[in-house]
Amino acid sequence: MPKETQTLDEIDRRILNVLQVDASHTNAELAALVHVSPPTCLRRVKQLMDNGVIERQVALVTPEQVGARLTAIVEITLDVQAADRMEEFERVVALEAAVLQCYRVAPGPDFVLVVQVADMPAYHALAHRLFTTHSNVRNVKAYFSTFRSKFETRIIV
Numbered sequence: 001m002p003k004e005t006q007t008l009d010e011i012d013r014r015i016l017n018v019l020q021v022d023a024s025h026t027n028a029e030l031a032a033l034v035h036v037s038p039p040t041c042l043r044r045v046k047q048l049m050d051n052g053v054i055e056r057q058v059a060l061v062t063p064e065q066v067g068a069r070l071t072a073i074v075e076i077t078l079d080v081q082a083a084d085r086m087e088e089f090e091r092v093v094a095l096e097a098a099v100l101q102c103y104r105v106a107p108g109p110d111f112v113l114v115v116q117v118a119d120m121p122a123y124h125a126l127a128h129r130l131f132t133t134h135s136n137v138r139n140v141k142a143y144f145s146t147f148r149s150k151f152e153t154r155i156i157v
Contacts, residue, residue, distance in 0.1 A: 006053050011036055013157045015044055016053070020154040023057045060153065068116045071145035072123055075109035076131070079138040086110065089136060098126050109141070 008016070014034040018025065025033065031041035048054045063069065078085060086104065093102045093113065101114040117123050123142075131140045 006051055008053070008157060011040075011044060012048060012053075015041065015048065016157045017154075019045075019054070019057075063116050067118050070117050070119055070123055071148065072113075072115040072117070073143045073145070074113040074115055075139075075141040076111040076113065076137060077109045077139040078111075078136050080136055081110060085136050089134065092134065093130065096126065096130060098122070099130075109139070 011034060015030065018030060018033050027042050027045070028038050030045070031038040034041065036044070045054070063071070076089070078089060089111065090102060090104075093099050093111075098115050098117050099113050100116050103112045104110065105112050115123065115126065117126060123144075127140065127142075131137045
């Protein structure tokens with residue numbers, strides 16, 4: 001069930017836009033950048049986190065720098081699309097660290113996955129673990145990235 005959309009005021013928007021570019025600012029730095037007092041800023045950030053607007057704060061890693069050179073975008077079609085079978089597949093995929101994103105989609109395949117692995121043998125092993133041994137996977141179609149021209153995590157608010 002999707003969460004309810006939060007009502008954001010201008011201060012919330014400024015905080016979110018700054019944090020999405022660089023979440024390493026101290027509270028004092030962030031407060032100065034968004035033109036509010038440090039206590040107000042701290043309270044607002046906590047409220048945004050408590051309300052689920054800010055999911056988490058992370059460091060973005062350059063895949064090539066850590067040996068994850070192959071990006072695959074994978075379409076999955078299941079044999080049986082009943083809700084419990086879709087959820088079962090999602091649970092299996094959620095346990096796989098190499099799967100960075102999993103989307104239910106329509107029309108077309110049932111799922112689209114974004115996968116990051118070291119190389120083609122690593123992809124082959126992942127495909128065997130997730131797709132060929134899973135009895136409900138009917139079709140797999142993979143696209144392999146040859147160049148990433150844009151990658152952004154920021155949502156303009």
